[in-house]
Amino acid sequence: MSDWHPIAGGITAPAGFQAAGITAGLKASGNPDLSLLLAPAGAVCAGSFTLNRVRAACVDLCAERLAARGGQVRAVLTNSGQANACTGERGLIDSLKATAELAQRLGLDVEEVLICSTGVIGVPIPIEILIAGLDPLLAALASEGGEAAARAILTTDLVVKQIALEADLGGRKVRIGGMAKGSGMIHPDMATMLGYLSCDAGLPAEVWQAMVRRLVDCSFNAITVDGDTSTNDCFLAFAAGEPLSPEHWPALEAGLAAVSQHLARAIARDGEGATCLLEVRVEGAVDDAAARAIARTVCGSSLVKCAIHGRDPNWGRIVAAAGRAGVPFALEAVALWLGEHQLMAAGQPLAFDRPAASQYMKDRAAGTYLSADPVSGDTVAIRLQVGAGPGRGLAWGCDLSDQYVRINADYTT
């Protein structure tokens, strides 16, 4: 990982990628709401989609086109404001129409163009407004368009989520960019939001697809905000450029993981009503899958999330949540840390400095969140050892605040 360093540019940092984000008028708020990502010729794209049985027509369209073309697609249009889910035949017709209009303008085959939608379920896209926005969107398309694109995919998110990394792999600069949006209906079940990744190294489609599957499992599938899986979740990852020699694939994958995990953590940190990021690290499980299952269950526990919000070192809730993860472990082997504070050993509570443990969580406050890196400084870290096995796993979530309830009780359908 030490070879990868941050650079500017977000999703358009890799060579050859262009993006744009504009206000087309789809959102009543007047915020940017139409976004485009265009990959260079020869790009290969791998996708990961929501496992929700109720999924939007645009998700079906993306999955089918990626399969039909073996990943050879070039562009993704994203509209925010209307999820276009549960909109029946009209939802599909609108998705087809939007991609056909864009493909024509780009000189691409319609099957090379994907569409993602995010916003309120059951509301169709005002399709004439979207189509009227395509020319201005193309006029704004630029190799510096990453930030604008990242801004135009947001809905209730508070901050733009983007990142770019660069490394020297065998004497050649390789760049990876990413952008994502959250922040409600976030739970592990394949991709759990909208996420996009770009990379200016070329890889065989099947290698890229396998890499992306592994990425998702250790990043976007390891976050939960509220346990609800969205109807529209997509993660789309593009690779386009000179072929990268296989000896550098592991190094590339480390960079891809860093980008994906950054975006995943940023989504969890920007969870509705959240005041901190929660990171749960599980060690000593029978295997990695078991460790991840425990980590995700702890991260998703309402009682744990409330305790974190109250800055209460309530170890009993943490270990009780671990116990219901459906994974075998011996209580006698459990040890638990909150930051540097050890709370349990051999399955039993230790005497610990309760005010200091609470202060550790209080120090992870929301004060600087909106003006700084969305992830640094406000992470409450839980480490749970459940035995002597080789399994390790990480999950990320956030606290559960009365603000979350107010946002979601007062939200107008």
Place this chain on the structure above:
Amino acid sequence: MSDWHPIAGGITAPAGFQAAGITAGLKASGNPDLSLLLAPAGAVCAGSFTLNRVRAACVDLCAERLAARGGQVRAVLTNSGQANACTGERGLIDSLKATAELAQRLGLDVEEVLICSTGVIGVPIPIEILIAGLDPLLAALASEGGEAAARAILTTDLVVKQIALEADLGGRKVRIGGMAKGSGMIHPDMATMLGYLSCDAGLPAEVWQAMVRRLVDCSFNAITVDGDTSTNDCFLAFAAGEPLSPEHWPALEAGLAAVSQHLARAIARDGEGATCLLEVRVEGAVDDAAARAIARTVCGSSLVKCAIHGRDPNWGRIVAAAGRAGVPFALEAVALWLGEHQLMAAGQPLAFDRPAASQYMKDRAAGTYLSADPVSGDTVAIRLQVGAGPGRGLAWGCDLSDQYVRINADYTT
């Protein structure tokens, strides 16, 4: 069901059952905290226990003694205030000691006595205080002790949960009584709280055990308050009396189901911070298990629960939650009702009277809850049709309020 009618007496309404509840001094609040249920000689008991990997010593003890004696146990002691979970060897020693002291005073074999504990995890029972309470507890033992016993098992619950029903089965009066406590860490995974049932009809142990397994699945396993499964959950059901002829077993089971479902609904209604009961009925699934899975997932969705709290007829969240239940159905076949208001047909939203649908939920307010039947009048009913299959299922939960967060953020470990 029409043959069963309510009677007074709760858990001690069935002939031969005695109970008591006193303040032994285990709780700092001075509220009742020690409870005893004594079944008549010849009783058979069936139990259902938490599936949490982290479970209290008393749960292990109950399960082992029931198995060892083929259900031939007579008494259950319940202490509230300390869960005695994650207390290591001491937890087991204290459970053994408490049951041994009680068995001696009752003239029973120690294996005929069970113990349930509820309260804060990681806190051991002040065992000398408990043992000093046994003589006063036995002095209070009475065939009218049902209400006192039901009161002494509570922790954060707001109301006593008990019921008794009576019917004439073949010219003979049969009575069923029940009591339960909630109200946090409530989620389907075998018994999900403390629940007790008594019945003055005799049944073969294996018939009784099978009946109780079916009961739990349609009652205590169909409720969720916060998705967290407790470390201490037990449901214990005693049958003791003249043998009941097999032709009446189905009628008896209907009465048992009514008692169990009443207690389960009462637990959900008394969920922390709840302002209404949420009932989700699913029809048309491939089988009952699929229908129950969908019903439970909708009931457990934080976003649905927040919408109910905000009295917002947000059908999109309901159908999105149904979609992630892990059960196949076709969106095109989905129809949805909120009370009498139909919100969806053929997988798409209908135009409906939104203010009236919201008012339907507002009318289910908390105003009369504490002074009346915990279940009547404040039930928000959701009905979801997912196809034309034979599967039907019910689940109960409650809304998610900012009060829930405050209760669980400010709770001092």
